[in-house]
Amino acid sequence: MVNRCFGMIKEWGLNSLYKYSIYRRLIWCFVYMSVLPILLIGGYNAVYSFSKNEREAKMFLQESSSQIANNISYYMFSHMNLLEEVAMNPEIVNELMIYHQVDWNQKSDIENHIRLVLGSTFGASGAVNACEIVSVNRSYFYYPSPVSNGDFKTSKLLSRSARQVLMKVSPKEVPSDQNSYVILTRSIYSNEGCVGNIVAALDLSYFNKVCYENVTNLLNEVMIIDENNIVISASNEEQVGSVFGADKMLSISVSEPISNTNLTIVNLIDIQTLLKSAFIQFGITVFTAVLFAVLAFIFAILFTRSITEPINRLMEEMKKPKVEKFVEDAGNDEYHAVIEGFNKMSSNLVEALQKQYEIKLQETKLRELRREAELSALQQQINPHFLYNTLESIYWNGQLEGDEEISEIVNALGNYLRVIIIKGREYITIENEVESVNNYIFLQNKRFENRIVNYWDVSISMRHTKIIKLAIHPIVEDVISANLDDLESQIDIGISIAGELDTIQVTMTGNAVEYFLGRLDKTQVNTRGINSVDERLRLYYGDAFGVVMDKESEKIRVTMPVYKDNGSEGKKQYG
Template sequence: MIKKAIQITNNMKLKHKLIISYILVVMIPVLIVGITVVSYFRAEAMDRAIEQTTNNVEKIKSQLGNMLRIPVDVSDTLLLDKDLERVVTTRYDNALELTKAYLAYDGFIQFSRVYREVAGIRFYYDNPTLINNTELIPVTKEVEETKWYQQAMESKNLGWSYIDDPEVIPVKKLSLIRQLPFPERRAKGVLMVSLDQNELNRMLSQEEFETLIADDQGHVVAAKDHSLVGKTLDGLDYGVDLNQVTKGSHKMDIRGEASYLIVDELVPESSANGLRIMSVFNTDDIVKDANRVSIYGLVIILLILLIALAFVYIVSLLTTNRLLRLSRNLNRLALGDLNVVSRIDGNDEVGQLSRQFNYMVESINRLMEQVVEKTEQNNSLELAQREIKLKMMASQINPHFLFNALESIRMNAHLKGEKEIANVVRLLGRLMRKNLEVGRESTPLKEEIDMVRSYLEIQKFRYEDRLIYELAVDLQASDIRVLPLIIQPLVENAVVHGVEDKAEGVEVRLAVQMKDDVVEIRVSDNGLGMMPGRLAEVRQSISNPEESGNNRIGLRNVHQRLVLSYGEEHGLNIVSEYGKGTEIVFTIPVNV
């Protein structure tokens, strides 16, 4: 699948590649990001609106709670009012006595004057001698049949209702309904404290969204839209049954439009029922501004992208035209026109290709001129190579002849009882054979140690007591592969310089030790050592990339091979003190 896509891409023209790449890499991601940001802002606006409305409902709930405490306090005061009890329970013989009693009692008027939230107070009592003065009202059959009166007579809890009964002077307000018992007289009446409608409506007038308060019977007791007061929730044209909506935030269609409805409840202390606070807002109104800004932003983004697309198209068109000119020059060159010259200006990659093309044509012309000379030189080289091959074949015969001759000498010495000479000849043959295998890439460390041991035995035979050596080899490192002829030149250097510089001879020590992930190889001697100046010269010479005139394998060759194979940190480290000896240390990584 990937190969096929790559093939299709390679077969497309550069202009089309640039345009498609721009669309895929720039336009589509930018549009996706823009749409995502728009959606995010819409959601943020909606969440803020829900949060704001919820906070507003909480604020209204708090304000309404404070307002409802006023009629509760008034009713608590009247519960202990003995003058009220006396006025309503007295049986009056004539209207004059009743009128005097009404004029003498001013308990209700003082509350209306102190609290502007209180619109009026009524007390209903079963005393047929009373006359309805809109404050003290005798209980009639119509009053007894009302639901609020029946509930108040049956329960001592507070009740809250919108009073919409057809009386001579109707209440039509949210009212506190409460039973006032007179234990001494074994009687009771019903107190009604009505709240001022303007105060209720004023509490909602500053709300941003449509907000209303309803009692448990579904009557609207207060609303931002004052025309809704007194109506029932069923009579509102919301298109949903508001009586069934529970407390919380609800997303629903109201009046056929997507909206949110926030509902909360307030049940005052010691109350048998409570009030519901509802706030509605249209989601389109909330995201309207966000949508407008988003549309403007998307239009601007699209214009910028289209302008950029036109710019990319123009650049791609100019680039492809220059490439087509270069392609025609290449075709002329392929047909053998060596006089073609590319005249494409500019310092970009295409211009550089044009100049390189001209350089290439010049190089081809020069190379064509050199072909004849090279042909003659090649004929001479072929003759020389044949001679070299003959000499190489002859050189391969000589080592075998030498090994056979050494073996014959060793056998002859052994038969004549010269075992020491026979052993030395054997060691010499082994050493020469190992030297001829230097072309191998690597060899086990134990074979390198065997060659060093053979060399030291030969030198021991030569120098006798003037040479003392010690080999301390960690057996764990025996099978580690190392470069061939990497230790013997160091030992040879220690032996030769030690014996030549000290009449009493030299002691050479070879130590091989495993250390973590490297093998440490240490060659030391107690020879004459080197002065600091000579030591610095030696260190400089082994690091010099220029080869010296002779071809022997020495310290420099060993150091260069170590550095090239394992890295600078694994090269030779030479320490020497004049009069005490010299020590050479290097390491070989185990996992190479």
């Protein structure tokens, strides 16, 4: 089916090309062969370049994001530790508990001490914009400015249950400052429970600085988003406050969560940036292809003319009714040889016509020789008939004298010779071939004291199937002869004949076959019979048939077709 489809496509393609002149075909061939490979290679290089840039971009984004996340994580962890230190300070805890129970002088001392602790702890950090401590009794201590509204009931920045530092991005609860900050909150506990909160507002300047510093040649974009996908900091300030994701579909991005926080680093590169280099490379390829196409077109015109002009001159001479003069050509290429051949063909044409009469005379002589050969073959058929009649006389004399053994030998020899030397029949039945082999083995057993034992495995339905004559007997003779020359023990040979569709498979086994195959490479073994059968089968039917001597399985296989009788014995037909 595949070969048929391929043949149809080939035929259609050739018929389509034949509609155009050789001149046009050669020109288009040169153009396509020079331009298409360049376009294919350029397209492949562009795709490969894009995929390579994509891999390198992802690796760069991953490394950059991990570094940014580690830096911010360390930065946040250090400020959270400061809150933990203040929240766990026993003096602060005690002062918040007794603040409402002391007089004004002691209150003033407590306020100064708390502000001193806040200033010494957070004042050295340039990132802390403001910090405060608020007690559950609404006592308010801040440095240098407040962060929350001081009311645990209404404030979204205060919490009674924050045993660990909480973080959120939010403006202060101060009307005068609505900028966004990173708000850190931690509850202050005593043995009796929550006594207050410490709150710190961190500037986003550090985050903005990190985003700006990790932008490489304006190729990538860095941003930090919170748990709600809100951009809190970005290398592009226009992105701050927007929701991440909606406008970043056509980009390659890497996300890296920042430990100890609810923030995530997003590092991305616009895919158009990667495509730009691929487009530039493909553009160079297209330009090169166009340049090569122009050069190829010019070269194709010159080349095709060098091919078609000699052909045109030759065609003009061929259109003339008779050859008046030879075609002249000063070239030294294949077309010069063609033209020289045409000139020689023209000169030989007359000589060919003159020889036609001589050929007819030769055909007459051949017919006479054939009649003589047929007469000789008819005369030679007399000899086998004379031999059969003589053997018949010996057989009946043995019967009359009562010598049954001589009669059996003569009868077997006559049947054997009848199959071997009979003329006119090229195909015999399997039954006749089996009988011929049995007669041969019978005669050999009379000579060698019944040393040969043969076994047949042939279906009864196949006994009248016709095969080519002497397809089995010569092989058996070669095998037994090799064994009789060297062995004195019993010789076993088994022969099975099986049919499948229109093919006959003959398989020979036994110690005789094993010994014969074992001697092939070691000593000279007579294989003339096997070679003759193999050559006949391959000559008649092709290389699919013949004799195979399989040393590994210690078997000899003969494959031949079934003869289909059409009423004429001399014709070779098989299914």
